[in-house]
Amino acid sequence: EMTPDADIISSRYTKSVIKSCAAMSYVEAQARMDDSSRLADPLTVDLRNLNSLAKIMRNRRCERGALTLASAEVKFEIDSETHDPLDIGIYQIREANQMIEEFMLAANVSVAEKILQHYPLCSLLRRHPSPTKEMLEPLLRTASSVGLNLDVSSSKALAESLDNAKRDDPYFNKLIRILATRCMTQAVYFCSGDLSLSEYYHYGLASPLYTHFTSPIRRYADVVVHRLLAAALDIAKLPPVFQDGPQLTGIADNLNYRHRNAQMASRASVELHTLIYFRTRPVDTEARIVKIKANGFIVFVPKFGIEGPIYLTAKGDKGADWVVDEVHQKVTKPGTNISYAVLQSVMIHMEVVEPQPHRPKLQLTLI
Helix, strand or coil: CECCCCCECCCCCCCCCCCCCCCCCHHHHHHHHHCCCCCCCHHHHHHHHHHHHHHHHHHHHHHHCCCCCCCCCEEEEECCCCCCEEEEEECCCCHHHHHHHHHHHHHHHHHHHHHHHHCCCCCEEEEECCCCHHHHHHHHHHHHHCCCCCCCCCHHHHHHHHHHCCCCCCCHHHHHHHHHHCCCCCCEEEEHHHCCHHHHCECCCCECCCCCCCCCCCCHHHHHHHHHHHHHCCCCCCCHHHHCHHHHHHHHHHHHHHHHHHHHHHHHHHHHHHHHHHCCCCEEEEEEEEEEECCEEEEEECCCCEEEEEECCCCCCCCCCCEEECCCCEEECCCCCCEEECCCEEEEEEEEECCCCCCCEEEEEEC
16 A cells, blocks of 8 residues: 555555456557546556556665666567568567566565565575676776766666766667676575575665565566465465575575576577578668777667677787777777777678578678
8 A cells, every 4th residue: 555655554465366457568558648638537547646656666766776777678570470570679668667667676575575574594585786896897998988987886876877877879878778787797586594684685676675576477486485475474384495495595596597598598589580580681770889899899789679799800810900999998990090989880781691501690790
């Protein structure tokens, strides 16, 4: 139960049946909220009220130091018959997505508090360790090369620095946030009895306590947490596995291992569908340099949400024709005015080539 100012008055934990009054995609929910002709129908009013609460909750999280990072999540439109990709682009995050996210985060934090209260030594929680200075070094170097001074002393300081990282370029801030995301540690599941309370902290969410409760159809971690909550409410008995510390630690370790595998499988799926899409669609497009390397640089293609290498020297060439300045993230060709710097925009050609039989790859070249 909440006030109009998003202050939580009370929380109730119970086994229940939800009577859903509508099933909507994020796009449909957003369209309802944005439709000015809809003023009084109860469903739209409820959506707008929820969204106004979510915005307050989000602002409070950010004030505490929660990070708003960015990742290029690729979305494919798939042919229903051939299953080949028909279109590719970046998945768009709408206010409707953020609204659901806020209430899911609130539920996860509340459940984490409840299960830890009852089972301080055998709760399955999720933490996000703070990144080390060494991990943040690539971000700081890139930021410095474009005249940005990022404060990484805390998640709040970094969040404020990222908010202030603005240029006339509309994509600049998102690129900086993508680079920041890549410097982060991985969030991991753990058994509460294995660590001290200060180590429970979730850096990205700026939350002292967190777990995964809201997606049991997709994550085994949530199923474990549901069982813990059911036992805490005396709805079910606590399974014996939860009373065995090492066994529960093993479950947490396995969850982390499976999660990493799932991420790699997801990336491999994106790479495969990207190859299939561009196999018959070579294209010229704009890209942004995100990392300078000895033999070229890595570019990110905003239109498609993908990245890849651009080679300035042939394989085996030691790069004598180019001078790399890693401090200023710049590469220059001596005797010419040709140079490339990090976050610079370049035009590239993308096409699928097959240098070895049955080993196609997406090749990116400068135009």
